[in-house]
Amino acid sequence: MRIAVLLFIVGFSIQAQSAIWRVGPALQLKTIHAALEKSSKGDTIIVTSGLYQEGNIRIGKSVVIIGEGESTVDGQNKFEVFTIESNNVTIRNLKITNTGVSSLSDLAAIGAENVRGLYISNNVIDNAFFGIHLANCKTSTVENNILTSRSIDELHTGNGIHLWKCQSITINNNKITKHRDGIYLEFVTDSFITNNVSEDNLRYGLHFMFSHNDEYSGNTFKNNGAGIAVMYSRGVKMFRNHFMENWGSTAFGLLLKEISESRIERNVFYKNTVAIYLEGCSRSHFSLNEFRENGFALKLQANCDDNVFEKNNFIANSFDLGTNGSMTLNTINKNYWDKYSGYDLNGDGLGDVPFHPVSMYAMIVEKMPTSIMLWRSFLVFLLDRTEKVIPVVTPENLRDDVPVMTSYDINS
Amino acid sequence: MMRIVKYVALDILRNRFVVLYTLFLLLVTVTMFSIEGNSDKAILSLLNIILMVVPLVSIIFTTIHFFNSYEFIELLLSQPINRRSIFLSEYLAIATALCASYVVGVGLPITFFNPSIDTVYMIISGLLLTFVFVSLAFCAAVLTRDKAKGIGIALLFWFYFSLIYDGLILYVIYSFNDYPLEKVTLALISLNPVDLARIIILLKLDISALMGYTGAFYKQFFGSGLGIAYSIGMLGLWAGLPLILSLRRFRMKDI
Numbered sequence: 001m002r003i004a005v006l007l008f009i010v011g012f013s014i015q016a017q018s019a020i021w022r023v024g025p026a027l028q029l030k031t032i033h034a035a036l037e038k039s040s041k042g043d044t045i046i047v048t049s050g051l052y053q054e055g056n057i058r059i060g061k062s063v064v065i066i067g068e069g070e071s072t073v074d075g076q077n078k079f080e081v082f083t084i085e086s087n088n089v090t091i092r093n094l095k096i097t098n099t100g101v102s103s104l105s106d107l108a109a110i111g112a113e114n115v116r117g118l119y120i121s122n123n124v125i126d127n128a129f130f131g132i133h134l135a136n137c138k139t140s141t142v143e144n145n146i147l148t149s150r151s152i153d154e155l156h157t158g159n160g161i162h163l164w165k166c167q168s169i170t171i172n173n174n175k176i177t178k179h180r181d182g183i184y185l186e187f188v189t190d191s192f193i194t195n196n197v198s199e200d201n202l203r204y205g206l207h208f209m210f211s212h213n214d215e216y217s218g219n220t221f222k223n224n225g226a227g228i229a230v231m232y233s234r235g236v237k238m239f240r241n242h243f244m245e246n247w248g249s250t251a252f253g254l255l256l257k258e259i260s261e262s263r264i265e266r267n268v269f270y271k272n273t274v275a276i277y278l279e280g281c282s283r284s285h286f287s288l289n290e291f292r293e294n295g296f297a298l299k300l301q302a303n304c305d306d307n308v309f310e311k312n313n314f315i316a317n318s319f320d321l322g323t324n325g326s327m328t329l330n331t332i333n334k335n336y337w338d339k340y341s342g343y344d345l346n347g348d349g350l351g352d353v354p355f356h357p358v359s360m361y362a363m364i365v366e367k368m369p370t371s372i373m374l375w376r377s378f379l380v381f382l383l384d385r386t387e388k389v390i391p392v393v394t395p396e397n398l399r400d401d402v403p404v405m406t407s408y409d410i411n412s
Numbered sequence: 413m414m415r416i417v418k419y420v421a422l423d424i425l426r427n428r429f430v431v432l433y434t435l436f437l438l439l440v441t442v443t444m445f446s447i448e449g450n451s452d453k454a455i456l457s458l459l460n461i462i463l464m465v466v467p468l469v470s471i472i473f474t475t476i477h478f479f480n481s482y483e484f485i486e487l488l489l490s491q492p493i494n495r496r497s498i499f500l501s502e503y504l505a506i507a508t509a510l511c512a513s514y515v516v517g518v519g520l521p522i523t524f525f526n527p528s529i530d531t532v533y534m535i536i537s538g539l540l541l542t543f544v545f546v547s548l549a550f551c552a553a554v555l556t557r558d559k560a561k562g563i564g565i566a567l568l569f570w571f572y573f574s575l576i577y578d579g580l581i582l583y584v585i586y587s588f589n590d591y592p593l594e595k596v597t598l599a600l601i602s603l604n605p606v607d608l609a610r611i612i613i614l615l616k617l618d619i620s621a622l623m624g625y626t627g628a629f630y631k632q633f634f635g636s637g638l639g640i641a642y643s644i645g646m647l648g649l650w651a652g653l654p655l656i657l658s659l660r661r662f663r664m665k666d667i
Binding site: 364373374375376379380381382 | 450452453456459460463464574575578579581582585586589593594597601606607610611614630
């Protein structure tokens with residue numbers, strides 16, 4: 001038995017013994033292509049400083065490719081740079097630039113299809129059409145990459161990190177700017193999207209559809225053309241993200257369409273035109289989020305049901321809540337509203353009278369957007385006050401029965 | 413002319429009312445900033461008060477003062493001075509006194525609490541509003557010889573611009589909601605000095621609300637240097653036109 005184990009270990013270590021190939025303009029191996037041809041499974045290719053213009057590089061073996069110094073791989077504005085066709089490939093520490101632009105295929109700096117066990121990290125991807133494009137991949141990690149594109153228009157700019165039909169992927173600590181969508185996921189499940197920064201993208205900072213049971217935490221989405229839009233997914237978990245400065249007529253801090261059974265917690269929404277817009281969402285839980293200085297903090301369409309909003313902070317928003325109907329199928333409870341003017345006689349920290357977060361003028365603006373022009377005029381002040389005394393237009397049941405008197409510390 | 417301005421202005425400054433007005437503004441401003449930790453919010457609360465109080469005080473005080481100094485004006489008219497310079501001196505004196513109150517009562521404390529570009533807009537629009545409503549008050553005052561009637565007309569002006577006009581705009585928006593109304597409302601807003609002043613300040617502060625669907629359009633217009641120049645120009649026009657009209661009437665008037 002012992003011998004068998006020993007033999008196994010020895011056999012394994014022999015198998016795992018891998019060669020290291022060095023590539024460089026002054027070395028014997030001048031191109032990555034040549035190194036790939038010589039290498040076998042499990043080998044490491046070190047790409048030393050230099051400029052490599054080799055067209056499309058197909059990786060058909062499980063190899064580790066590591067950049068050393070200033071090694072730049074250039075796609076000459078024509079090609080997809082790396083195409084990964086094998087499992088367990090690692091690409092690290094490279095600078096990849098100038099991919100081609102095509103309207104027929106999604107040319108990427110690093111593209112992969114039908115593989116697993118990829119590790120893509122510490123790369124700088126510049127001026128790419130698509131940055132990292134994974135299709136039908138599993139159990140892979142993309143981290144610490146910096147992706148920048150040229151932000152021309154939506155047709156000629158691709159997505160930063162684009163995942164299609166993937167499973168168990170970790171996207172961690174990447175910085176994506178000036179792409180079309182920062183992070184785009186379609187049919188991606190059981191994945192972790194953490195600590196990324198996605199800003200100044202043409203369309204969405206984060207965009208996903210049909211992607212169930214994914215977790216998004218610690219990300220920052222800032223100043224993207226249309227904010228964040230996520231659709232048709234369930235089991236979405238969003239924790240500790242920052243949604244900031246998504247301004248404009250069609251921008252949303254977070255647009256949720258047909259999202260169900262999800263948890264949105266401890267996020268910060270700061271200075272968005274609309275912080276969260278919900279349409280057709282069900283059974284989701286929103287707690288300990290902070291809404292600060294947004295135009296609308298929440299726009300809750302009447303086709304949402306069974307959602308719970310509790311323990312959130314609403315501070316200095318122009319409107320706290322907007323809605324388009326009188327049906328109330330959601331629960332709003334124990335939030336902090338800076339506009340609350342009630343009292344707390346028994347001192348238990350809970351307000352004694354309910355708070356109605358929908359102001360009359362929010363209803364009017366929802367119906368007639370042009371009337372925003374009269375915002376904060378004396379007339380509007382009078383209308384809001386009258387409505388508070390005798391509610392006619394605003395939904396009577398849409399209220400927080402036990403608003404809290406002091407704001408929550410969402411970081412504790 | 414400058415001598416008349418000097419005498420009238422000194423007379424007004426000696427008047428207890430202007431001192432009270434200054435103290436009131438000072439008190440309100442300091443209180444707002446002391447209560448509200450967030451200076452943006454303090455400015456917004458202050459905005460509501462300024463849009464109400466400054467026009468009201470300007471228009472009522474000016475009308476009353478004009479009627480009270482009728483005898484003084486009659487006396488001046490018996491001298492070899494033309495009506496135009498008497499009228500303009502009265503105007504300048506009152507406007508200067510009220511502007512001084514505003515600067516001391518609001519301008520200085522907010523510059524102290526919140527020195528920023530918003531503050532500059534706040535001060536400019538308050539000053540312009542003072543000029544506009546002093547002009548309107550002169551209009552009301554020359555329309556009639558009866559003091560009570562004059563004050564009534566002045567109050568009506570204030571009501572119209574602070575409340576009734578906005579109601580009319582809201583009605584127009586409501587009635588023609590199916591049409592693109594952005595440019596129409598823009599034009600309508602220009603016809604009300606109080607709205608103009610409000611929007612100048614609001615675009616600097618409450619920007620996220622105004623950036624909604626149609627807000628982007630307004631932002632594009634009012635946010636640009638041209639838009640700001642346009643609003644200030646319109647306010648200037650609002651101060652100038654009533655003044656010219658009332659001056660013409662005053663010159664013809666049988667005192």
